[in-house]
Amino acid sequence: MSSIELFVGFKIPDTTAITAFHTIEKLGYSELKKLKREIYYKFYITGNADKFSKKIAKTDILVNANKNNYRVKKEGEQINRESEDLEKIHILVKDIGDSGVGILKTLRERLGLKEINKMEKGIFWTLFFDCGRERAGEIAGEISKKLLYNENYQECRIL
Amino acid sequence: MKPNIAVILFPGTNCENEALRAVKAAGMDGKIVRWNSNENLGSYDGFILPGGWSYEDRIRAGIIAALDPLMNKIKKLSQEGKVVLGVCNGCQILAETGIIPGIEDKVQIALAPNINPFVSGFYCTWVNIKNNGKKKTAFNLKLKDNEVIRIPIAHGEGRFVIKDKLLLKELIKNNQIIFRYCDADGKTEDKFPVNPNGSVYNIAGICNKEGNVLAMMPHPERASWMRQVPGRNNEDEKPGPGRKIFESIKEYLK
Numbered sequence: 001m002s003s004i005e006l007f008v009g010f011k012i013p014d015t016t017a018i019t020a021f022h023t024i025e026k027l028g029y030s031e032l033k034k035l036k037r038e039i040y041y042k043f044y045i046t047g048n049a050d051k052f053s054k055k056i057a058k059t060d061i062l063v064n065a066n067k068n069n070y071r072v073k074k075e076g077e078q079i080n081r082e083s084e085d086l087e088k089i090h091i092l093v094k095d096i097g098d099s100g101v102g103i104l105k106t107l108r109e110r111l112g113l114k115e116i117n118k119m120e121k122g123i124f125w126t127l128f129f130d131c132g133r134e135r136a137g138e139i140a141g142e143i144s145k146k147l148l149y150n151e152n153y154q155e156c157r158i159l
Numbered sequence: 160m161k162p163n164i165a166v167i168l169f170p171g172t173n174c175e176n177e178a179l180r181a182v183k184a185a186g187m188d189g190k191i192v193r194w195n196s197n198e199n200l201g202s203y204d205g206f207i208l209p210g211g212w213s214y215e216d217r218i219r220a221g222i223i224a225a226l227d228p229l230m231n232k233i234k235k236l237s238q239e240g241k242v243v244l245g246v247c248n249g250c251q252i253l254a255e256t257g258i259i260p261g262i263e264d265k266v267q268i269a270l271a272p273n274i275n276p277f278v279s280g281f282y283c284t285w286v287n288i289k290n291n292g293k294k295k296t297a298f299n300l301k302l303k304d305n306e307v308i309r310i311p312i313a314h315g316e317g318r319f320v321i322k323d324k325l326l327l328k329e330l331i332k333n334n335q336i337i338f339r340y341c342d343a344d345g346k347t348e349d350k351f352p353v354n355p356n357g358s359v360y361n362i363a364g365i366c367n368k369e370g371n372v373l374a375m376m377p378h379p380e381r382a383s384w385m386r387q388v389p390g391r392n393n394e395d396e397k398p399g400p401g402r403k404i405f406e407s408i409k410e411y412l413k
Contacts, residue, residue, distance in 0.1 A: 016217040152269035
């Protein structure tokens, strides 16, 4: 069984990301210069990962071509950390126990993607800081706790 | 003089008018106060954080409003003894500020997405809740111990979650869980549809230790007249079951 990760971003202005940015600014973290939000899916599949990535991105359920863009990360590929002059930190937030049952059922039963064995779902934040990596990591930890997740039902990983 | 209640309006709040009508029907005065006004909140006797989708539920329900400077003022005033009722989105805001349960000065609970065997996401229905008795607070003075009231819910993220099991025990010990989902006879079976969203311990409402702040997911303002209650619509202007919560506030502020 292999896995692939799908990151669904926004072509249109992402109001949630804009609100998050302004809220973080108001919390006093002026080091944050940019912020991006993507919907995150991880699929555990049997079969060919390349073929599956093409198929999954074409399902209108996950990617609406009018407002979303997407990227796929195959197993073993590294997260891209390059970012002009800014320090880039990724944060993945997932609801504990949310295995995307509803979406999984639709993908398998209605769209025939039987090769999916299980899936995970979450929000993938990319934060761009104008400070050193250590300080950026510290701020990312504080922001996560204050704003991006509630530890009572969510889990958060700083990547 | 009648108690004076500020009904707080954040961008996206949508139950402010019903909340104000319920306040007035219970014999109190009130006013809708916008989140960005410069009003002196200290001049009010209490506050209602009504339902809706403050800030469009961006990131998660209630969190952006919880971080608004206005909530610091309300937190301070609640510590001075002012009454605060958070309904639905207001309940989520109070949870995200940590004002509820207020044992420690941090966020200790969450309102997570519902767990419902039939409906994913938003769920709207009438349920029964009971006054869990034992503790007299600003919100149940007019309710008998274990009295069951019929009341509507309308939410997608209303499942009370408490990660720390010891905290749940402490809240039970302190009698802070004042409203629990139950059947028409008051039995609190932890099963749908009695527990409509999978809340731990069938929690429908939690108050602070002092009993002057309550966070509840059901909407008492939508059950303020009998005509609002399904099957009882012909009883017109008689007070509905939710009215007692507002009348309790009035009694407490006397």
